[in-house]
Amino acid sequence: MASTQDKGGLGEVRRPARIRDVAARAGVSPGLVSRLLNNDPTLTVRPETRAQVMDAVRELDYVASSAAASLRRNRADALGLVLDRVTNPVFADVVHGAEEAATEIGCGLLILDAEEIARDTAFLTEVVKSRRVDGLLLQGGYGPDAGLLARYSAEIPSVIVNSPGNDVASGVSLEDEAATRLATSHLIELGHRDVAFVAGAPGAASDTRLRGFRAALRDAGLEARPDRILGGGWQAEDGLQAVRASDPSTSPVTAYVAASSVVALGVVSALAEAQVRVPEDVSVVGIHDPWFAPYLAPALTTVALPLFELGRQSVLQLMEHLQSGKPSETVITDPAPRLVVRGSTRPPRSFRA
Numbered sequence: 195m196a197s198t199q200d201k202g203g204l205g206e207v208r209r210p211a212r213i214r215d216v217a218a219r220a221g222v223s224p225g226l227v228s229r230l231l232n233n234d235p236t237l238t239v240r241p242e243t244r245a246q247v248m249d250a251v252r253e254l255d256y257v258a259s260s261a262a263a264s265l266r267r268n269r270a271d272a273l274g275l276v277l278d279r280v281t282n283p284v285f286a287d288v289v290h291g292a293e294e295a296a297t298e299i300g301c302g303l304l305i306l307d308a309e310e311i312a313r314d315t316a317f318l319t320e321v322v323k324s325r326r327v328d329g330l331l332l333q334g335g336y337g338p339d340a341g342l343l344a345r346y347s348a349e350i351p352s353v354i355v356n357s358p359g360n361d362v363a364s365g366v367s368l369e370d371e372a373a374t375r376l377a378t379s380h381l382i383e384l385g386h387r388d389v390a391f392v393a394g395a396p397g398a399a400s401d402t403r404l405r406g407f408r409a410a411l412r413d414a415g416l417e418a419r420p421d422r423i424l425g426g427g428w429q430a431e432d433g434l435q436a437v438r439a440s441d442p443s444t445s446p447v448t449a450y451v452a453a454s455s456v457v458a459l460g461v462v463s464a465l466a467e468a469q470v471r472v473p474e475d476v477s478v479v480g481i482h483d484p485w486f487a488p489y490l491a492p493a494l495t496t497v498a499l500p501l502f503e504l505g506r507q508s509v510l511q512l513m514e515h516l517q518s519g520k521p522s523e524t525v526i527t528d529p530a531p532r533l534v535v536r537g538s539t540r541p542p543r544s545f546r547a
Contacts, residue, residue, distance in 0.1 A: 211254035213298040219250035224297045232300050272302040273512060274318070274327040276343060278428065280307045283484045284456055284501070285333070288355070291505025292331060299513060301328070308333070308343065322350050329512045331355050332363070351519075353512045356504060357398040364521040366508045370399055370481075373497045373531040374406030377451045377479040380495070380533055382414045385541040386449040386477060390422040392436050392461055394453035403453050403481060422447065425457065433460025434467075443468040448476055448542040455480030455487055455496055462490070462538075477539040483532075492537030500529050 213231075217224040222243060229237045230247055250256075275292055277285050289305065296303045304327060311318050321327055329351040332343045346352065347363040359365030374391070381389050391407040394400035408418040425436030433452055440447070442465055452458035458480030462472055472478055472492060480487070483498035503526050511524055 211256040212294070213256075214294055215254055216247065216250045216256050219254060220246040222247060224294070228297050228300050270326055270328050271300060272304055272327045273329055273331060273509065274304045274306060274321065275331045275333070276306045276308050276311065276318075277333045278308045280305060282428070282456060283486060284454060284482045286485070287501035288333065288505035288508075291502035291507075292509050293505075295506040295509035299509070301509075311343075318346065322346055325350075329353070329516055331508050331512060351512065351515045353508050353515065355508045359521045359523055362521060364511050364515045364523065366504060366511050366524045366526065367398075368499045368501075368504055368526055369531055370402040370499075371406035371409070373481050373499055374403040374451060374453075375410045376406075376531050376533050377481060377497045378407050378410035379414075380535070381449040381451065381477060381479060381539065382410065382416070384449075384477065384539060385544075387416060387542075388422070388446050389416075389449045389451060390424055390440070390445075390447045392425040392433050392450055392452045392457055393423060394428045394457065395426055395432075400453055407451055425453070428454055428457060430456050430460035430463070433457035434464045435460070437461050437464035438467065441468075442470045442476070449539070450476065450478045452478065452480045455482045455484050455494060458494060458496075459490075462494075473538050473540040475543070477542075479539060483534050487534070488536065490538075495536045495539040496534045498532045498534055500526055503529070 213227050214224045217227045220227065220243075226237075226239065226243075227247055230239060230244065231251075273292075273296055275289065277288075293303055304321070306318060322330075327350070330346060331353050332347060333355040344360075347354070347360070352363040353359070354363050354365045356368055356370075357365055358367060378389060378391075389411070391404060393404055404423065411418045424440055425432055427433075427436075433456075437450070437460070450458075450461050452461050458478055461478055465472055465476060465478075470476055477495070479495045479497065481497050481499070482501065483496040487494040487496050507524055507526055511522065515521060
């Protein structure tokens with residue numbers, strides 16, 4: 195698989211200036227910069243504003259992408275982003291990164307909910323058939339909508355977000371296995387020996403995270419017991435039901451790794467319901483570091499993954515797919531998964547004693 199990380203050993207390479215860098219320097223919006231640089235005939239802008247933007251272009255040595263320019267010819271100048279529940283706060287950075295990249299290539303972004311599409315396919319079918327978008331970014335596909343979205347990826351150039359691609363669709367993935375390995379190792383280093391994993395719905399991301407959980411236990415000489423694999427969903431309710439079913443008030447488990455921080459919300463709720471205290475009685479770690487994690491009580495320990503880069507790279511990968519007509523793979527390795535230790539983890543009581 196390809197990687198976005200440069201290991202060429204040639205020293206630090208200056209990151210190319212982006213449209214948002216030019217916009218920040220000039221004190222204007224990225225959209226205005228994009229329209230100005232693409233010579234939008236409908237744009238009306240004051241001469242002094244135009245001069246500010248061009249000064250910023252020269253100062254930052256910004257070079258417009260010729261690939262992006264060629265992509266725009268005879269195109270709809272719009273991309274579709276299909277998310278598995280658009281209200282999930284974990285996806286905020288994914289959307290932000292995708293929007294920035296789309297703006298830089300002069301495209302709009304149509305955001306759709308996979309669950310809604312599964313209930314009523316008419317709208318997306320019309321969008322695809324009429325080519326109102328040039329391609330699709332498919333984050334959904336963890337539930338009953340998986341086959342449906344696979345069908346669309348065969349009809350229009352597509353990128354599967356945070357999952358390997360296939361014969362027709364490109365893929366952009368995160369280091370999910372490394373993330374859960376890091377989370378589980380943190381708990382083991384604190385002294386926890388009976389750790390449970392609260393899984394997401396079946397699919398590439400959840401399977402890969404489970405593999406990292408098992409690998410960390412194996413490295414520590416611990417058994418990955420089947421009865422310590424709980425759950426099967428990406429919502430807070432899934433985490434709550436999974437832990438509730440395991441009867442946490444009598445369980446010997448001293449720590450939980452949740453497949454996502456949203457699932458971790460349900461885990462903590464189930465523990466509170468059973469009058470099991472976090473972190474006094476058990477510890478909890480969630481994958482992904484959304485905005486709400488520091489504001490919980492206790493604040494949630496997480497493993498941060500580069501979601502902004504995931505959204506951005508997915509758009510760029512789709513642009514390459516549109517140009518070449520061939521699917522490709524990218525694994526985002528820079529920045530690497532990062533442990534963010536907060537109040538929801540501490541050594542188990544027996545270890546503290």
